[in-house]
Amino acid sequence: MNPLFPHTTSKWLGLALGFCLFAASFVASIAFGQTRIAFGTVVDAFFHYDQHSTEHLIITTTRLSRAVIAAVIGASLAIAGALMQALTRNPLASPSIFGINAGAVFFVVMAITFFSMHSLSQYMWIAFIGAGVSAIMVYMLGSLGRDGLSPIKIVLAGSAITALFVSLTQGLLVVSEQNLQAVLFWLAGSVAGRSLEMLEPVMPFMAAAWGIALLIGRSVNILTSGDDIAKGLGQRTVAVKMLMAVVIVILAGGSVAIGGSIGFIGLIVPHIVRGLVGVDYRWIIPFCAFIGASLLLLSDVAARFIIMPQEVPIGVMTALIGTPFFIYIARRGFNKE
Amino acid sequence: MNKYLSLRNRSGTVSFLLEKKAIATFLVLVCVFIILFLGGLSVGSTMLHPIEVIKHLFGLGSGEYTFIIETLRLPRMIVASLVGAALGVSGLILQGMIRNPLGSPDIIGITGGASFAAVLFINYFSNTFSIKWLPLAAIAGAGVMSLLIYFLAWKRGVTPVRLVLIGIGMAAAASAMTTMMLVLGDNYATSQAYLWLTGSVYGANWQHVYALLPWVLIFIPLALLFSKTANAQELGDSVASGLGVSVQRHRFGLLLISVALAGAAVAFAGAIGFVGLIAPHIARKLVGRSFGSLLPVTALIGGMIVFLADVVARTAFLPLDLPAGIFVSGIGAPFFIYLLYRNRHQ
Amino acid sequence: MYALETKSLTLSYGNDPIIDNLSLQIPQGKITVFVGSNGCGKSTLLRSIARLLKPQKGAVLLDGKEITKLRTKEVARNMAVLPQGPIAPEGLTVMQLVKQGRYPYHNLLQHWSKEDEQMVRKALKDTNLEQLVDRPVDSLSGGQRQRAWVAMTLAQGTDILLLDEPTTYLDMAHQIDILDLLFELNEKEQRTIVMVLHDLNLASRYAHHMVAIHNKTIYDQGKPEDIITSEMVRNVFQMECDISVDMLFGTPICIPHGRGRVIKSGRKAMSLI
Numbered sequence: 001m002n003p004l005f006p007h008t009t010s011k012w013l014g015l016a017l018g019f020c021l022f023a024a025s026f027v028a029s030i031a032f033g034q035t036r037i038a039f040g041t042v043v044d045a046f047f048h049y050d051q052h053s054t055e056h057l058i059i060t061t062t063r064l065s066r067a068v069i070a071a072v073i074g075a076s077l078a079i080a081g082a083l084m085q086a087l088t089r090n091p092l093a094s095p096s097i098f099g100i101n102a103g104a105v106f107f108v109v110m111a112i113t114f115f116s117m118h119s120l121s122q123y124m125w126i127a128f129i130g131a132g133v134s135a136i137m138v139y140m141l142g143s144l145g146r147d148g149l150s151p152i153k154i155v156l157a158g159s160a161i162t163a164l165f166v167s168l169t170q171g172l173l174v175v176s177e178q179n180l181q182a183v184l185f186w187l188a189g190s191v192a193g194r195s196l197e198m199l200e201p202v203m204p205f206m207a208a209a210w211g212i213a214l215l216i217g218r219s220v221n222i223l224t225s226g227d228d229i230a231k232g233l234g235q236r237t238v239a240v241k242m243l244m245a246v247v248i249v250i251l252a253g254g255s256v257a258i259g260g261s262i263g264f265i266g267l268i269v270p271h272i273v274r275g276l277v278g279v280d281y282r283w284i285i286p287f288c289a290f291i292g293a294s295l296l297l298l299s300d301v302a303a304r305f306i307i308m309p310q311e312v313p314i315g316v317m318t319a320l321i322g323t324p325f326f327i328y329i330a331r332r333g334f335n336k337e
Numbered sequence: 338m339n340k341y342l343s344l345r346n347r348s349g350t351v352s353f354l355l356e357k358k359a360i361a362t363f364l365v366l367v368c369v370f371i372i373l374f375l376g377g378l379s380v381g382s383t384m385l386h387p388i389e390v391i392k393h394l395f396g397l398g399s400g401e402y403t404f405i406i407e408t409l410r411l412p413r414m415i416v417a418s419l420v421g422a423a424l425g426v427s428g429l430i431l432q433g434m435i436r437n438p439l440g441s442p443d444i445i446g447i448t449g450g451a452s453f454a455a456v457l458f459i460n461y462f463s464n465t466f467s468i469k470w471l472p473l474a475a476i477a478g479a480g481v482m483s484l485l486i487y488f489l490a491w492k493r494g495v496t497p498v499r500l501v502l503i504g505i506g507m508a509a510a511a512s513a514m515t516t517m518m519l520v521l522g523d524n525y526a527t528s529q530a531y532l533w534l535t536g537s538v539y540g541a542n543w544q545h546v547y548a549l550l551p552w553v554l555i556f557i558p559l560a561l562l563f564s565k566t567a568n569a570q571e572l573g574d575s576v577a578s579g580l581g582v583s584v585q586r587h588r589f590g591l592l593l594i595s596v597a598l599a600g601a602a603v604a605f606a607g608a609i610g611f612v613g614l615i616a617p618h619i620a621r622k623l624v625g626r627s628f629g630s631l632l633p634v635t636a637l638i639g640g641m642i643v644f645l646a647d648v649v650a651r652t653a654f655l656p657l658d659l660p661a662g663i664f665v666s667g668i669g670a671p672f673f674i675y676l677l678y679r680n681r682h683q
Numbered sequence: 684m685y686a687l688e689t690k691s692l693t694l695s696y697g698n699d700p701i702i703d704n705l706s707l708q709i710p711q712g713k714i715t716v717f718v719g720s721n722g723c724g725k726s727t728l729l730r731s732i733a734r735l736l737k738p739q740k741g742a743v744l745l746d747g748k749e750i751t752k753l754r755t756k757e758v759a760r761n762m763a764v765l766p767q768g769p770i771a772p773e774g775l776t777v778m779q780l781v782k783q784g785r786y787p788y789h790n791l792l793q794h795w796s797k798e799d800e801q802m803v804r805k806a807l808k809d810t811n812l813e814q815l816v817d818r819p820v821d822s823l824s825g826g827q828r829q830r831a832w833v834a835m836t837l838a839q840g841t842d843i844l845l846l847d848e849p850t851t852y853l854d855m856a857h858q859i860d861i862l863d864l865l866f867e868l869n870e871k872e873q874r875t876i877v878m879v880l881h882d883l884n885l886a887s888r889y890a891h892h893m894v895a896i897h898n899k900t901i902y903d904q905g906k907p908e909d910i911i912t913s914e915m916v917r918n919v920f921q922m923e924c925d926i927s928v929d930m931l932f933g934t935p936i937c938i939p940h941g942r943g944r945v946i947k948s949g950r951k952a953m954s955l956i
Contacts, residue, residue: 167666319513581759
């Protein structure tokens with residue numbers, strides 16, 4: 001299967017196109033919504049800000065933060081997904097299937113129930129920790145046995161850990177309707193109602209993770225040809241894997257912490273990107289960033305319109321788009337049969 | 338050869354080979370079941386003496402406890418047992434079919450479909466239709482989901498791996514849709530729905546028993562008829578085909594039975610998870626690998642797990658009457674993980 | 684009439700055919716072995732004869748009838764199949780495995796007829812597994828495990844046995860073990876045996892009829908001593924070799940050219956033949 005952009009020149013071109021797509025999606029996310037705002041006004045808001053214009057206000061507060069958050073999460077999830085697929089050599093890997101979401105939810109619910117935490121920013125750190133714990137458990141569980149990480153084992157381990165956390169969560173929520181309501185919208189995934197201030201504490205880590213992801217592209221390439229071969233070439237495979245894992249947890253955990261349970265982006269986007277640029281991770285990572293951000297931005301726009309005036313939680317939107325794709329991959333088989 | 342008991346009538350038209358160990362285990366389990374059941378009937382917010390309970394069941398009771406025993410506890414425990422048996426057998430069939438000891442109706446999306454339909458019903462139709470149609474909605478949901486999974490997995494036939502992967506994907510999608518409905522519903526509907534999703538036999542009455550009974554009484558014996566082909570399919574599609582098994586047709590039949598049982602169980606008790614996973618494993622440790630021996634034992638064990646979980650749920654945190662689903666999952670999830678650990682070399 | 688034959692068989696998994704227009708007759712009561720290089724289609728051919736793969740074009744005939752039109756159980760009463768590398772479920776005992784060979788003869792109420800019992804006993808006896816009857820199959824050694832699978836196919840009581848690489852992953856002693864067993868069965872009971880073997884020398888020792896598959900069709904077929912020549916090995920296996928004669932059995936042996944230690948006395952011994 002030949003990628004769409006086989007040569008380096010065409011790859012740079014593709015990257016430029018990706019950036020344009022991202023920019024367009026970003027603007028669209030700001031312009032479209034319950035209040036329709038013209039593109040001209042959007043540009044104005046940034047360059048000739050008018051305090052008294054409601055539209056400018058909407059743009060710079062809710063819409064902007066929403067767009068930025070969606071972009072950050074979309075890019076992060078896509079990169080995390082790509083790394084996860086490389087790490088487990090499983091094209092069906094993605095943060096949601098790995099129980100990261102379920103773990104984050106559980107820890108948040110515990111915090112609400114036992115420590116009465118109620119602020120969104122508090123949720124963030126706890127969700128982060130929960131995501132990490134879950135990821136570690138799934139990795140360990142899926143690696144048991146002689147043949148190490150195999151596709152079906154990881155998927156089942158992910159199901160097991162997800163089920164564990166989901167049932168524990170149920171135990172806590174079924175007895176408290178109040179807590180259920182509190183957690184619910186967050187459970188479904190959302191990029192709305194969050195301010196840019198929330199992003200601030202986490203942003204340095206996410207940015208650092210992006211940086212690392214871009215830099216380890218070559219090491220990942222070597223790793224994907226097989227542990228034994230990589231070791232034979234002198235690579236410190238354990239160190240590389242750990243680094244990848246840390247990046248994945250920061251990106252996926254951070255995304256869950258801010259936006260709740262948003263699935264499938266980490267699954268679909270790497271596949272699309274591989275179809276565009278092939279299997280070189282030095283290219284896959286930046287492409288994932290742009291395409292992931294664009295996809296989530298566009299999903300968010302769609303989520304605003306489908307059942308106007310209510311909004312579809314974005315986690316549901318991505319599941320709706322992602323499932324047909326997942327099925328297509330499962331039918332095609334991932335052994336390249 | 339002396340581990341087996343061979344039954345043959347004179348003309349040879351009827352002949353069976355039974356495993357002695359399986360028969361013995363089954364009888365022992367029946368006794369254990371009865372004892373625990375009586376215990377369950379005695380225990381609760383009002384503690385009854387077991388002798389009283391036994392007297393009542395034989396019609397010699399004082400009539401003082403009729404309400405508690407006959408209206409509250411007995412139907413609830415019967416429903417719990419039937420649900421557990423149905424889920425256990427459903428899981429047994431699926432594990433054999435996908436040739437993976439980690440299969441169960443929840444993992445491949447059957448309960449997901451039922452949950453989606455149930456929550457849909459609670460949100461949008463519970464005002465128009467009486468709540469007694471909820472089980473039907475759930476079964477329909479399970480059925481539609483399974484058909485969908487089957488057709489999506491079909492590519493010149495259905496292989497176990499494809500079935501599992503598509504099932505997992507569809508389960509995730511159903512879960513997202515269900516969450517959406519939880520979000521969009523009003524508060525009361527949401528808590529109702531969430532309760533259903535956790536799994537509970539609270540408020541089960543005799544009507545439920547009569548509604549559930551035919552499903553169990555038809556499909557479990559039907560599964561028994563499929564035991565030889567189930568055994569053969571575990572050897573692999575090629576071997577099974579060489580032995581004369583019509584693999585695709587029988588696979589469909591087994592899937593149908595599994596879905597019917599899981600759908601019916603979930604319809605009446607909500608999305609109780611893990612029974613379909615654990616019960617076959619415990620049974621396998623007791624009687625080995627033959628489907629014909631495993632089936633009755635699994636049914637008994639499944640029934641016991643659920644009614645015991647319910648007894649604990651309504652007694653352990655008095656005066657709270659918690660949903661049984663929590664306790665089934667509470668034991669089930671760690672067990673599942675232990676299983677993954679045990680099965681790591683496969 | 685030949686019990687088993689193929690007519691203009693074309694097989695493929697996708698768009699490219701793996702076997703093209705192959706017509707073959709399997710001699711009854713003899714051991715036939717398919718040989719060829721990796722990926723030449725010999726396993727694919729066997730699988731389609733075993734009714735595990737539907738032909739794109741052409742047909743496989745069993746007793747003159749098209750195999751895909753017959754009922755699966757009926758085929759199973761005439762032909763037993765042992766695919767490559769079968770895996771027994773964890774904990775399944777030898778007895779439980781072998782008795783499943785009787786599946787084609789069961790109906791609703793009959794699960795253990797007198798004949799079933801006799802056939803299973805005989806199969807266990809023939810494969811020397813009577814002491815291991817209640818042991819789990821996965822706890823046996825490679826050779827014993829393969830014998831258990833063979834026992835299952837024997838219990839099926841068919842005239843025809845198809846085996847896909849029954850000796851792969853076995854050590855030498857166990858390979859000979861299985862092949863000897865099959866040879867004896869053929870001698871005593873005239874069962875028709877069709878095998879895929881990748882070891883050319885073993886194939887030439889045990890096969891009455893050898894079929895060399897190359898380039899999507901039959902390169903040559905006949906008695907091993909008639910068809911094994913340096914030229915055949917060069918074309919079918921892309922290997923240069925000398926053909927010599929097995930010192931015990933007189934069947935042809937292929938000795939590949941290439942590198943290795945040369946021992947002077949070896950050459951002398953060879954020249955005595």
